[in-house]
Amino acid sequence: MHGGQVTAESEIGKGSRFTVTLPYDLSQSSASESEPTVTNSLQLAVNPENAIAPLMLLAEDNEANIQTFTSYLIAVNYRIIVAKNGEDAVAMAKANSPDIILMDIQMPGMDGIEATKQIRLDLNLINTPIIALTALAMEGDRERCLAAGANSYVAKPVKLRQLNLLIQQFLGSVN
Ligand code: MN
Numbered sequence: 710m711h712g713g714q715v716t717a718e719s720e721i722g723k724g725s726r727f728t729v730t731l732p733y734d735l736s737q738s739s740a741s742e743s744e745p746t747v748t749n750s751l752q753l754a755v756n757p758e759n760a761i762a763p764l765m766l767l768a769e770d771n772e773a774n775i776q777t778f779t780s781y782l783i784a785v786n787y788r789i790i791v792a793k794n795g796e797d798a799v800a801m802a803k804a805n806s807p808d809i810i811l812m813d814i815q816m817p818g819m820d821g822i823e824a825t826k827q828i829r830l831d832l833n834l835i836n837t838p839i840i841a842l843t844a845l846a847m848e849g850d851r852e853r854c855l856a857a858g859a860n861s862y863v864a865k866p867v868k869l870r871q872l873n874l875l876i877q878q879f880l881g882s883v884n
Contacts, residue, residue, distance in 0.1 A: 763880055764788045766807040768798035768824060769842070770816045774865075778811070781869045787876075795819025799827045802834055809879055811872075812859065814843040814850070822857045829858035838879035842867060 713731040765787045769775050779789050790805055792798035794816050802810060810828070814821035821841060828834045841854035841862045854862045860879065863872060 762786045762788045763808040764790070764805065765876075766790050766792060766798065766802055766805065766810045768792045768795070768811065768816065768821060769813040770794060771813070774813070777869075778867075782873070785873055795821060795824035795827075798824045802828045802837070803831055806833060807837065809876055810837060810839045811876075812839050812841050814841055814854065822853055825854070825857040825859050838876075840872075840875060840879070 711731050713729065715730075716728045717725060718728075719725040765782060767775065767778055767782075767789055769778065769791065770793050775791055775793075779791065782789055790801055790807065792801045796819050798810070798812065798816075798821075799819070801807075812821040812825055816824075819827075821843075825839055825841065828837070828839065838861075839859045841857075841859040842865060843850050843854070843862070844865045850864075851862045861875060863875065
């Protein structure tokens with residue numbers, strides 16, 4: 710689907726070599742590098758008096774998603790702490806009082822719904838914006854997230870610029 714190739718060579722008694730090639734368009738990647746600058750200036754416009762980057766708790770168990778979210782969100786001027794399950798998300802929310810929380814719903818152990826409920830029980834975290842992220846846009850998911858205490862709900866795959874605009878709306882209305 711990416712226009713790449715997978716090949717395999719194998720020799721009995723010696724071993725196997727698998728090769729994956731993916732096309733990488735340099736002209737496209739340098740064009741997308743200008744995006745963070747644009748969104749960054751938007752973020753500063755929301756909260757010009759605050760020189761410290763907002764602290765975000767990202768609760769997400771998928772390593773690839775963690776990489777994608779953190780590299781983008783750091784580039785557009787957030788500080789990020791990462792929890793990989795619901796228990797850690799609750800503990801880190803209490804310990805760090807983040808400005809905003811991105812909460813994956815499907816996580817091992819305590820899921821994002823339960824973690825959101827637990828976070829809302831903490832008096833210091835009652836007003837902390839929580840954006841729920843879910844892989845399956847299943848019927849009733851949105852209602853379950855909002856009922857648990859999330860402020861908003863985004864279905865994966867997430868468009869990063871749209872997510873950033875949503876985050877800025879919450880940070881702008883809080884400050
Ligand atoms: Mn997950």
